[in-house]
Each structure stands twice: as C-alpha cells, then as structure tokens.
Amino acid sequence: MTTIDNEKLGALVGKMLGDLGGAFSVPTVRIGFRLGLFDALHRHGPLAVSDLAARTGLAQRYVREWAFAQAANGYIAYDADSERFSLSPEQAMVFAVKDSPVYLEGAFDLGAAMIEGQPKVEAAFRTGKGVAWGESCGCLFCAVGAFFRPGYVNSIVQAWLPALDGVLPKLQLGAKVADIGCGVGFSTLLMAEAFPASSFVGYDFHAPSIEEANAHAKAHGLAHRVRFETVPAKEIADRDFDLVTMFDCLHDMGDPRGCAKHVRKLLRPNGSWMIVEPIAADRAADNVGSPVSRLYYNASTMICVPTSLAQEVGEALGAQAGETKLTELLTAAGFTRVRRAAEGPFNMVLEARP
Ligand SMILES: C[S@@+](CC[C@H](N)C(=O)[O-])C[C@H]1O[C@@H](n2cnc3c(N)ncnc32)[C@H](O)[C@@H]1O
Incomplete structure (x- = not known):
C-alpha cells in the first residue's frame, strides 16, 4: 500500500x-x-x-x-x-524600466506564446515531427526578441565582446560582422550602435523577423550601416567576416554541425565566432533543480526542439546542450581553439577560432 x-x-x-x-x-x-x-x-x-x-x-x-x-x-x-x-x-x-537587466515583459510574452503554441507542439509529440519557427503562434518571434533584449542591452557591448580575444580593437577600427540567426535584430543593432566604423549584416531564415529587424534599423537611424537578409545559415554567400555572432540560436538550427562548418568558410583566417548559448551544465542531472534550467527546459520543449526538428537533419540539441557537447560540435567543424569566454546568469559565451 x-x-x-x-x-x-x-x-x-x-x-x-x-x-x-x-x-x-x-x-x-x-x-x-x-x-x-x-x-x-x-x-x-x-x-x-x-x-x-x-x-x-x-x-x-x-x-x-x-x-x-x-x-x-x-x-x-x-x-x-x-x-x-x-x-x-x-x-x-x-x-517598468525597459533597459534594466531584469525587465521581464518579454518573459511574460514568451509564457503566453508557449501556451498559444501548445496544440501544434502537442500534435508533434505524437508524430515526432517538428514545428517550424514560421508556423509557431502569432508573435513568438517578437516575444523571443523581447525576452532576450534586456540581457543583450546590458551584456553584449559591456562584457561579451570585450571577453573575446582581440575583437574589440578590430570592431573599433572597422570590422565586417555577420550576426546569424539574428531574429528581430536587437543584437545586431546594439553592436552597430556601439561600433560605428564596422559594418553589420544580420541573417535569419524567418522573413517576418527580418522585416521587423529592418523596421528597427530604420527607427534607430541605422539602416544605412546595417543590412538584414532572409537566408538560412548554411546558405549565406558573403565571405571574409572578421566576426560572426550567434545569439541563442545555434541549438535551434536543424543542422548545427553543418552550420558550424559553413561559419568556418565565412570567416577570415584570423576571424572569431562568438556563440551565445543558454547556460547549462554538461549533465542533465546537474541542471534539474536550477530555476534558470527550469525555464530553459520548458522553452526548449515548446520552442527549441520543435524548431530544430522541423529542419533538415533535425539534431535537436535543445536549450540545455551544455558546453562539452557544443565544444565537440565546434571542434568537429574545424575550429581549433574553443573556450568559454564569459558567462552570465542566463548565458554562456563561447569563442571559436579557426
Ligand atoms: C531563439 S531565436 C533567437 C533570435 C535572436 N538571435 C535573439 O537572440 O533574439 C532563434 C532564431 O534562430 C533562427 N533560426 C533557426 N534556424 C535557423 C537557420 N537554419 N538559419 C537561420 N536562422 C535560423 C530563427 O528564425 C530565430 O530567429
């Protein structure tokens, strides 16, 4: 009994x-x-x-x-x-304070978007198929942009880019930067605002996000220096970037290994790739119990895994892949120097060099 x-x-x-x-x-x-x-x-x-x-x-x-x-x-x-x-x-x-690091409007929007997306994800549990980013609920992409924005406003320029090896002087002098999986473009525009001598292209395969990103660029008076293009990561044709950035999106890609190999081709020989990923321990057992991992596992179930499974390969790394797995992926793609350059309560920042 x-x-x-x-x-x-x-x-x-x-x-x-x-x-x-x-x-x-x-x-x-x-x-x-x-x-x-x-x-x-x-x-x-x-x-x-x-x-x-x-x-x-x-x-x-x-x-x-x-x-x-x-x-x-x-x-x-x-x-x-x-x-x-x-x-x-x-x-x-x-x-109320929109630029505070703990402004949570986007987090509440994301919670609502996950509930709205439930029927599609629930159906996908039965089939094992994905739910494409573009098929998700009305404004999942706006909610995601708003969710991450406060962290980016307070970290990208102040802490994450300076933590990379030799990148800051290049950005100050004039570097060519690709922000892949840029969504609505907040990360791209923050970098462009801080480094006026550099040029920035934001890439994302989701056309409505790119439309929104272009509108943000116009609203910030940056449209002449920042370009946004709708294109899947593996099909970016431009080359010779000094810096490639990916913010909270590598794990969403169907073929992150193929994307990593492609980034290797996009970079100049002494270029850098900054990969911002959700913070996670290597062992799932060590994530359980952390309130941050709790948010990420739930979001990963409703958003990240379905998004990846809807694409070719469908590796579905999930939002809690952990540093060791990501490092293995980056090394397999031909990056010889991979390290954790920085971290915050929600993110780890990996640097990969050819
Ligand atoms: C969680 S969102 C992050 C967006 C943005 N970087 C941010 O931090 O707000 C993931 C983004 O990856 C994009 N994405 C997923 N797979 C992609 C692919 N294969 N090629 C290009 N973009 C992709 C999605 O469209 C989405 O904008």
Missing part, C-alpha cells in the same frame, strides 16, 4: 500554489504592461485606484481588481492606510 508522507505532500502543494500563482498571473501582468498600468504607477505612484484608472483611461472596476491581483502577486505594493498602490524601485526594474 502506498503511504503518503504528509510533510512532503504539504511541501509539494505549497510549491504548486506558488507556481500556479505565477502561471495565473501571466495574462494580468501582460495587461499591466500593454495598457500602461505599471508605467503609470512608476511615473505617478503612489496612486489610488481612481487615479490609476484616470491616468490610464481605463475602467475603474477592472483596474481595482488588477491592482489587488498584482499586490497579491507581490509585483506592486499596496498601502492599506492610504489605499494607494506603488512600485518599489526593485519592482520598477522588473516591470
């Missing part, structure tokens, strides 16, 4: 309450971002419900329920004496 350990059960149910609270908060938090409720509290708080409704032009009854939901979430503060709501400086970093 199975015996239930009530203490263990209590602990599990307690954890589930917290987890489900987070899951239930996804739609209300997204409403807060989209309708400017967090922004209004950040700019004008502390605010009573009537003032928050007036500032945002929204229906007061909804705003009241939303505000108590966010207070219950612990995402905004409520002062019972004055009956006003506000954002603490720390809450503002997560919900």
Whole structure:
C-alpha cells in the first residue's frame, strides 16, 4: 500500500500554489504592461485606484481588481492606510524600466506564446515531427526578441565582446560582422550602435523577423550601416567576416554541425565566432533543480526542439546542450581553439577560432 508522507505532500502543494500563482498571473501582468498600468504607477505612484484608472483611461472596476491581483502577486505594493498602490524601485526594474537587466515583459510574452503554441507542439509529440519557427503562434518571434533584449542591452557591448580575444580593437577600427540567426535584430543593432566604423549584416531564415529587424534599423537611424537578409545559415554567400555572432540560436538550427562548418568558410583566417548559448551544465542531472534550467527546459520543449526538428537533419540539441557537447560540435567543424569566454546568469559565451 502506498503511504503518503504528509510533510512532503504539504511541501509539494505549497510549491504548486506558488507556481500556479505565477502561471495565473501571466495574462494580468501582460495587461499591466500593454495598457500602461505599471508605467503609470512608476511615473505617478503612489496612486489610488481612481487615479490609476484616470491616468490610464481605463475602467475603474477592472483596474481595482488588477491592482489587488498584482499586490497579491507581490509585483506592486499596496498601502492599506492610504489605499494607494506603488512600485518599489526593485519592482520598477522588473516591470517598468525597459533597459534594466531584469525587465521581464518579454518573459511574460514568451509564457503566453508557449501556451498559444501548445496544440501544434502537442500534435508533434505524437508524430515526432517538428514545428517550424514560421508556423509557431502569432508573435513568438517578437516575444523571443523581447525576452532576450534586456540581457543583450546590458551584456553584449559591456562584457561579451570585450571577453573575446582581440575583437574589440578590430570592431573599433572597422570590422565586417555577420550576426546569424539574428531574429528581430536587437543584437545586431546594439553592436552597430556601439561600433560605428564596422559594418553589420544580420541573417535569419524567418522573413517576418527580418522585416521587423529592418523596421528597427530604420527607427534607430541605422539602416544605412546595417543590412538584414532572409537566408538560412548554411546558405549565406558573403565571405571574409572578421566576426560572426550567434545569439541563442545555434541549438535551434536543424543542422548545427553543418552550420558550424559553413561559419568556418565565412570567416577570415584570423576571424572569431562568438556563440551565445543558454547556460547549462554538461549533465542533465546537474541542471534539474536550477530555476534558470527550469525555464530553459520548458522553452526548449515548446520552442527549441520543435524548431530544430522541423529542419533538415533535425539534431535537436535543445536549450540545455551544455558546453562539452557544443565544444565537440565546434571542434568537429574545424575550429581549433574553443573556450568559454564569459558567462552570465542566463548565458554562456563561447569563442571559436579557426
Ligand atoms: C531563439 S531565436 C533567437 C533570435 C535572436 N538571435 C535573439 O537572440 O533574439 C532563434 C532564431 O534562430 C533562427 N533560426 C533557426 N534556424 C535557423 C537557420 N537554419 N538559419 C537561420 N536562422 C535560423 C530563427 O528564425 C530565430 O530567429
């Protein structure tokens, strides 16, 4: 007979309450971002419900329920004496300050996109086939761009590029750079803004992402220096790049080994390839238990594995492949010097040299 350990059960149910609270908060938090409720509290708080409704032009009854939901979430503060709501400086970093490293609007969008994508991925579990990036839900690609942007804004130029061997002086003098799997182009544009003497091309096989990337380039006044092209990684025809970058996309490719071999051909003999991948331990058992790996394994199930399986080869590395496996792949493609150049809480940065 199975015996239930009530203490263990209590602990599990307690954890589930917290987890489900987070899951239930996804739609209300997204409403807060989209309708400017967090922004209004950040700019004008502390605010009573009537003032928050007036500032945002929204229906007061909804705003009241939303505000108590966010207070219950612990995402905004409520002062019972004055009956006003506000954002603490720390809450503002997560919900209002767009360039903060922990601004999480994109993370909530990604959660919603994964739920929207569930029927297609669920069907693919039965067939073993993939779900192509372009077939995923309406704005998976915007959500992914928004999810990674805060990390990129705070790391690419400040920490990751300087960690590469001799790359910074080249970028300052004028280098030719390819950003492969660039998505909506945030990484490409951040680099282009920082290094005006260099030229940048962003490549991605997903046409709507490239359209969005071109719109971002125009909006930032960078369209004359940054080009975006719709092309699969293995079909890039240009050559002689000083630097190739890949941000959170090598593991999404169907044939990452073929792509790595192709990158070898794109680079000048003394060029560098910066591969930014999700942080992970080598052994899956060592990832289980990490909250970051938890996010990545779930996203990998819903996005990364289906995307790779929809392409030729379908290696499906997954978002938690780990450094040893990635290094083996890069070495097999002809890169002789591979090392971990930097890391952050969400990413590891590998450098591969021919
Ligand atoms: C997780 S997203 C990352 C996008 C972007 N680098 C970022 O960090 O926001 C993965 C990207 O890889 C692109 N991708 C996947 N397989 C590809 C391939 N074989 N060739 C070119 N792009 C590919 C997808 O279209 C998508 O934009």
